[in-house]
Amino acid sequence: MNVLRLTGPGEPVLALEHVTAGYGDLSAIRDVSLQIGPGEVVALFGPNGAGKTTTLRAAVGRLSPIAGQVFWRGQPCSAPLHRLARDGLAYIPEERSIISDLSTRDNLKLGRGSVDAALRHFPELRPLLGRRAGFLSGGEQQMLTLARALAATPSVLLVDELSLGLAPLMVGRLLAAIRDAADRDGLAVLLVEQQARRALSVADRWYLLNNGNIITEGSAVNGAEFEAAYFAGMSNAKAVAGVEKKARPTR
Numbered sequence: 613m614n615v616l617r618l619t620g621p622g623e624p625v626l627a628l629e630h631v632t633a634g635y636g637d638l639s640a641i642r643d644v645s646l647q648i649g650p651g652e653v654v655a656l657f658g659p660n661g662a663g664k665t666t667t668l669r670a671a672v673g674r675l676s677p678i679a680g681q682v683f684w685r686g687q688p689c690s691a692p693l694h695r696l697a698r699d700g701l702a703y704i705p706e707e708r709s710i711i712s713d714l715s716t717r718d719n720l721k722l723g724r725g726s727v728d729a730a731l732r733h734f735p736e737l738r739p740l741l742g743r744r745a746g747f748l749s750g751g752e753q754q755m756l757t758l759a760r761a762l763a764a765t766p767s768v769l770l771v772d773e774l775s776l777g778l779a780p781l782m783v784g785r786l787l788a789a790i791r792d793a794a795d796r797d798g799l800a801v802l803l804v805e806q807q808a809r810r811a812l813s814v815a816d817r818w819y820l821l822n823n824g825n826i827i828t829e830g831s832a833v834n835g836a837e838f839e840a841a842y843f844a845g846m847s848n849a850k851a852v853a854g855v856e857k858k859a860r861p862t863r
Contacts, residue, residue: 623686624649625768625800626671626701631680633670639678640666641824648768650798653791655811655832657842658821664804665706667821668770671802672696672703697724700767706776708753712746719745719756725763733789734759751782758786762793769793772804783807787814812838 627647634640641663648654658664669675671682673692682689684696693703710719716737720727731738734755740748745756754774761769769790775783791814793799805811812818815832820841828841 624683625685626802627683628667628671629681629683631667631670631682632678633666633675633680634678635666635675639824641670641821643680644670644821644824644826645680646802646819646826646829648800648802650767650800651794652817653794653801653803653815655808655815655818656802656804656821657808657811657818657838662821663824664821665772666824668703668705668772668802668804672701672770702761702764702766702769704757704761704769704771704774706772708750709757710745710748710753712744714745715741716743716745716748716756717741720760720763723760723763725760725765727763729765730759730763733762733793751778751786754778754782754786758789762789762799765797766799768800768802770802773806774803775805775807775810780810783810787811790814808838808842 624647629645631644632639632642644663644667646654646656646667656664656667666675670677673682673690673696676690684691684699689696691699693701697703711722717727720730723730727741737752737755737759740752745753748756758774771790774786778786787810790799790801790803794801803811803815812832817829818832818838819826819829820838821827830837830841832838
């Protein structure tokens with residue numbers, strides 16, 4: 613798959629072109645190409661171990677590509693995460709990124725935006741401002757994390773497994789806030805999510821990753837199309853794995 617780099621207003625904010633990355637000598641993703649543009653919510657799906665988290669880490673500079681290139685606003689980029697954050701990128705990893713001993717208010721103050729800006733996204737946090745973040749529920753902690761990120765009005769947001777362990781109503785609230793920021797502020801979002809139907813309800817496009825490779829992509833308009841692609845992709849991947857296993861020499 614080739615990523616088209618446009619010029620002018622339609623240019624992708626963040627793009628990966630033929631990126632291979634991993635840990636040590638092990639490649640967790642291979643030849644991955646994807647892009648997100650202003651105002652887009654793009655979902656990245658795949659089974660456990662497919663390489664979704666590695667893709668995000670390569671995109672935000674936490675992993676250096678073995679091959680391929682990351683593009684930031686149309687230009688090749690190898691900057692680390694802290695520099696990209698200053699330039700408008702927000703990254704929410706799978707692990708909860710709060711400081712438990714600080715209050716909700718002080719956790720919000722650690723971000724690049726104001727407390728008031730965070731509360732505009734999530735007014736539900738106002739009565740919790742004085743409470744220690746460690747005493748918040750899991751959903752409230754994720755709300756706090758997302759509010760802090762959105763308060764800085766980033767141009768790009770990458771989110772890894774926002775819904776992990778959360779009640780459906782809370783997941784819906786978080787995803788709605790992401791969709792609203794994309795529509796209102798032109799935020800570009802790359803969303804890794806296991807709850808595919810919920811993610812498709814707010815996404816514009818999707819990519820399907822398996823065994824470190826993007827096997828297909830599509831529009832989020834038709835959920836049936838995604839389901840057919842998912843099951844076909846998983847079946848094909850298992851068939852290929854079976855052929856490779858049979859081809860290995862026995863000892």
